[in-house]
Amino acid sequence: MGAYVLKRLGQSLITVSIVVLTVFLLLRLMPKNGYFTREDYVNMDRDARTAYLRNLGVLDDPFTQFGRFLSGLARGDLGRSITVYPRSPVLDVIGEKAPYSLWFGLAALALSMALGLGLGILMARFKDRFPDGAGTVYVTIVRAIPSLIWLFFIQQWVTALLGWPMVFYEDRPVSWVLPTISLALSGIAWYAIWLRRFMVDEENKDYVKFAVSKGLPWKRVMRGHVLRNALVPLVQYFPQQILLTIAGSLLIESIYSIPGMGGLLVSAIRQQDNPLVQALVLLYSVLGVVGVFLGDLLMVLVDPRIKLAESSGKGAAA
């Protein structure tokens, strides 16, 4: 086990390094005038522009720049934002925004686990009857229709109906409710559909038929055998989902004007804010890779029959 953990950590490090290096080099392909804010570009003459670019360090060859990035990283310094929050340290920007995404994300994740797993159990329990049909309709709407559409209508109609504020206010808890629910809707659908699928698969297995035919009450079979085994493939995704709540949701945060992390990466990439992009890509890929790793460990913990050291082909829920 110890050797396996070490090997996996080594592999994770390689993956993260490749991701960061790839993004780093791709960013260096962008045009140079992207590093200016519009006013700066207009106000500077040619020499000032060159001096500015040299000062940023983007005129050196990319691998020198990468070396500088790594030595900064070793000192815990990820640089300063260029265009999105000019001259603010990247870590401060992230530190300021992350809590919003984190709290909304965790609340929504808790909500979607509770409601989604509940709905999944109901759908499996009453398969081909009303709860299953209603659940399927819900899942289909949420998963098939682009989320922008239903998120927009929820904001428009529910706020009008209940007289709630349209956007997020930090000091008015009532304005926190809709973003959290909106954030949870797709999670609920995800949990419900996969738990139902895994439970139905499990119910058809021989050991369940055997348990029923030897006279075990149906409730105990469902609770003790079917549900427990159906949860195993889902458990794998918990750590990653928890860790990546920090990334926030672009759509929901921008619809409700929440100052979270959601739109940060996209605006950083569009405005060529290299230090900010690099820091975010590093953060997200570390969390993503560590999340998968922890998920595998958790799965072994929950289901002792699974042996990790042999192969890596498992889990189909996506």
Place this chain on the structure above:
Amino acid sequence: MIRTIPEVPAELFRPAAFDEAAAERTGYARYSYWRSTFRTFLKSPVSIFLLALIVVLTTASFVYPLFAHMDLGAVNLDTETWNLSPNRDHVFGTDGLGRDIWALTWYGTRTSLLLGFVIALLDVGIGMIAGALWGYVRKLDRIMTELYNVLNNIPQTVFLVLLAYIMRPGFWTIVTALCSTGWIGIARFVRNKVITIRDAEYNVASRCLGTPLRRMITKNVLPYLVSILIMEAALTIPYSIGSEVFLGFIGLGLPIDTISLGNLVNQGKNNFMLYPYQLTWPTVILAAITVSFYIVGNRFSDASDPRNHV
């Protein structure tokens, strides 16, 4: 206690003639995988209805622009025709440039469906080949897994912005950006399936019985993969159409003068406070298309599972 069999009259019996055709008939079931799949799929009226809806919408969106002869670039300076509410001439009203929403929606549907079809074709085509290699060639497994991890962790926006810079924003930029990460998901799915099928008991049995490789591939492996690939293609289409809406929202979608469902929805959303009907019709068509493809894809995947066959 021994009982003797009573005397049986010989005239009740006559010898059976040997019939070669009848002897051959035994032990052969008239089972066709595809016939059963389609029979199971078409048993539900919902599936038939949605399939018909897809066909009708696709045909209409490709035929309508042939007859409409609408000049999409025309600038209409007559403010009287701008932002009209639904009336007899314009059943769903007009947009901020005086263009008929009904007509725009058909043009937009054509663009979005074309986008969906192209992406589905490329994703599934590349994903199938890469996935089959990934599953069969054991040496490739580590490299492909690493590639999968890397691609999964690189934000799609990086590709999009860079491609928009290299290629100019447009149809093929979005296709390239979405395919650059989309194929590997399908490849992984195919790979997992290939591995399970390759080592499944019925294939081991088939191999032991000396079934030739060609027959193994065409009869034992391919039917399962083809159904999966059809399902993946059906599900990629609503996903691509939805992605286009999302990309339009963050300002990385198709250029604003290209008429697509994503652009129509985003414009309608921005004018929703003043002219709510501008959002209605594009949204209805968009939802009809994505939901139909989603349900048809899932139903087909259920029907293609032999365990659900009668």
